[in-house]
Amino acid sequence: MTTVPQSHQDLLNAQVATLATLGPDGYPQVTALWFLLDEDGILRLSLNSSRQKVKNLQAHPECTFFVLDTANPYRTLEIRARAEIQPDVEHTFAKKLSAKYGGAEFWTHDRPGEKRFVVSLHPIKVNTWGS
Numbered sequence: 001m002t003t004v005p006q007s008h009q010d011l012l013n014a015q016v017a018t019l020a021t022l023g024p025d026g027y028p029q030v031t032a033l034w035f036l037l038d039e040d041g042i043l044r045l046s047l048n049s050s051r052q053k054v055k056n057l058q059a060h061p062e063c064t065f066f067v068l069d070t071a072n073p074y075r076t077l078e079i080r081a082r083a084e085i086q087p088d089v090e091h092t093f094a095k096k097l098s099a100k101y102g103g104a105e106f107w108t109h110d111r112p113g114e115k116r117f118v119v120s121l122h123p124i125k126v127n128t129w130g131s
Helices: 006-013 052-059 092-100
Strands: 017-022 028-033 043-048 062-068 076-087 116-129
Touching: 006 076, 017 052, 028 052, 043 052, 043 076, 043 092, 052 076, 052 116, 062 116, 092 116
Parallel strands: none
Antiparallel strands: 017 028, 017 062, 043 116, 062 076, 076 116
């Protein structure tokens, strides 16, 4: 199954999710992050070029996106996906994402020479638990 069932669609509005990528040492690297379900139905992230997860995704685009229902920890959404990474030169997507988080201009913390990327997650398999 590659679509999120209606029973778990609300989790795509959560404030924080985790992203698991495969590190260069072969072990998973898991990070909490902000995300946005874009108008076209694609989950997208805004990531900085200096972060390990970007390097991991460039080497191995396979990843897992995971959301825990904080009101019911026995209810979860796992999306195994293939990541597509594209430059966000003008911070177009970053600005869109910031609207979900009260207008936080997180890219202003990027250091000189760092680049911002938009990462689109294309689901391969969706797993849910709980109701």
